[in-house]
Amino acid sequence: MAKTPVPDFPGRITNGQEKSELSWKDRFAALRNLPGFFKMIWQASPALFLSNAAVRLVRASLPALTLYIGKLIIDEVIRLANQPGADTRELWTLVAAEFGLAILATALGRLTSLIDGLLGDLVTNKTSIRLMEHAATLDLEQFEDATFYDKLERARRQTTGRSFLLSGVFGQVQELISIGFLAAGLAVYNPWLLVLLLLAVIPAFIGDNYFNQKSYSLSRSWTPERRELDYLRFVGASDETAKEVKIFGLSNFLIDRFRHLSWEYYLKNRSLAIHRAGWGTILTIIGTAGYYGAYLWIVARAVNGTISIGDLTFLAGSFRQLRSSMEGILLQFSGLTQEAVYLQDLFDFFEIKPLIHSTPQPLPFPKEIQQGFTFEDVGFKYTNSERWALRNLSFTLKPGEKLALVGENGAGKTTLVKLLARLYDPAEGRILLDGRDLRDYDLLDLRRNVSVIFQDYVRFKMSAGVNIAVGDIDERTNQPRIESSAQRSLADTVIAKLPGGYEQQLGRSFGKGVELSGGEWQKVALGRAYMRDAQVLILDEPTAALDARAEYEVFQRFSRLTEGKAAVIISHRFSTVRMADRILVLEGGQLLEIGSHSELLEKNGRYAELFQLQARGYQ
C-alpha cells in the first residue's frame, strides 16, 4: 500500500511520510483489506455471517425471476384477450407466484437489514475491544507521538460505522449475482445492449471515484485539525474544564478558535460537495441518454413485431434494473474502496508493534532484591525532542533504601522514575537490577513489582473502592485489602464521609457522583500504592495537594509501612525529603549531588542552598 506510512523502525511512524493523495492503484490495492474484514465479520459471528450470505443469494435471484414472471403474465393476458373463454388458471398461478415473490423480497429485505445491523454491532464491539487490547500493549512513547495519535484517532473512527462497509460489501456481492441473472436474460435478446449499458454508467463511476478520492484526501489531511476541533469542543463544554473556562473567561477564545477552524474545514468541504454535485448531474445525464437510446431500440422492435409485448416489458424492466444495479455497484465500488482504504488505517494500527517488551526468555523479577537498581551512565531523550531529559546519570538505588529526588521543574525526576518502571528504555547507558539489564526481566513481572503513583494520577470516574483497587485490579473484590490500603493512605477518613462509602461513585460525570477535593483525591490515589505488594514503591509528588500535616503523616506512615522495601519519593517539600535515607539532586537532567540530608547540608552545595531557601521562607 503506497499510502501506508513507512515506519523508520518497527512501531514508530515517521512524520511527513503520510500520503493523502490516493491513486487508483492505491484504491484497488486497498481491496486486499477485504479478506481481513471478512475475517473480522466471520469471527464476530459465523452463524450470522452464513445466514447473511444465504439470504442475500436468494435475494439476488429475485429481480430477474420477478421480471420474467411479469413477462409471462403479460403474454398470457394478451393470449387470453385474443381467446375469450380460454382457461385462466395459468394466469392466476403466475400472478400468485409474483405475489409470493414480492412478499419474499420484502421479508428477505427486512431480514437482511436485521442481520446486517446485528453483525455490524458485533463487529463494532469486537473491533473496539481489539483496539483497546492493542493500545494496552503499546509504549507510552508511542502515545506521546502526534503522528501515532492521529493514526490511533483514525483507527478509532473505524470502529464505528462498520455496518456501512458490512452491508456495502455484502450488498455488492448480492448485486453482482443479481446482475449475472439479469444480464443472462438480456444477453439472450441482444448482447450489445449490455455493452451499451456498461458505457452508459462508466462516466458517473469515474466521476464519483474522483470525488471520493478528493474527499478522503481532505478528511485525512485534516486529521490533526479535526482532533483539535474535538478537543476544543471538549474543553469548551466539559465539567473538567468548566471552572477554569469561567474564571479566565475562555469561552469566547475557545469558540472563536473552533469557529475559525470549523469554518475553514466547512469551506473546503463545501467546495468539494458543490463540484461533486455539479459533475454528478452532468455524468448521470450522459448515463440516462444511453439508457433511453437502448430503450428506443427495444420499443422499435416491439412496434414492428419482432418481440412480444411481454418481451418488451421484460427487456425494459431488465434494462432499467440492470442500469440501476450496475450504477449502484460501480458507485458503491468507489465508496467501498474508500472504506477499504480507511480500513487500512485500522489494520495499520494493529500492525504497530511496541518497542518495549520482554525478551523471549525473560528473567523473573527477584523475590528479594539483592544489589538494587544501578543506573550506568544513563541518558534519555523524548521523541521529537532535541534535549536530553537525562544524561550521564549513574547511581544505585539500594535494596530497602528510601531515596528522595530533588530538583527544579523539568530537572528530570519523573523521567528517571519512568525509566525505572521501564515505561521508556534508556537511549544511552543501561539500568541494571541485581547486575542484570532491566530489559532482561519479564516486563509484566517488573511492572507488578515497581509501583508508581504519578503526580498526574488518573481520577477514575468510578467508585471510591475501584479508585484504590486499580493499584492491583485483580484484587478488586478483596474488600479488606482495599480498606486497609485506604487506612494506610489516610483515604479511610475521606471515604467514611462519602454517602455511598466505598461504593460511592467519584467525579461528577455519571449518576450520583461526588467530587472530592484535590487533597482528598490524592489520599485515595495514594491508597493504590498499598494495594499492590510491590518491592519498589515510587511516589512522584502525589502529595503536593495535601496540607503540610497530612503530607508529613503520609510520609511517616509510608516509611514505616514500606520498611524493608525500596522507595523513591519525589517532593518539593524539604520536610518530607529530609526523611529519606539519601537524596539525589538533579539539575538539567544531570546528577548534581547525592547523599543523606546531613551530608548534603555539610557539603553546602545546591541542596543546602535550596533547603535553606525554603527554611527561610518559614521563618
Ligand SMILES: Nc1ncnc2c1ncn2[C@@H]1O[C@H](COP(=O)(O)OP(=O)(O)OP(=O)(O)O)[C@@H](O)[C@H]1O
Ligand atoms: N512526554 C514528554 N515529551 C517530551 N518532553 C518531555 C516529556 N515529559 C517531560 N519532558 C521534558 O523532559 C524534561 C524533564 O521532565 P520531567 O518530567 O522528568 O521533570 P521533573 O523533574 O519531574 O519536573 P517537575 O518537578 O516539574 O515534575 C523537561 O524538560 C520536560 O520538558
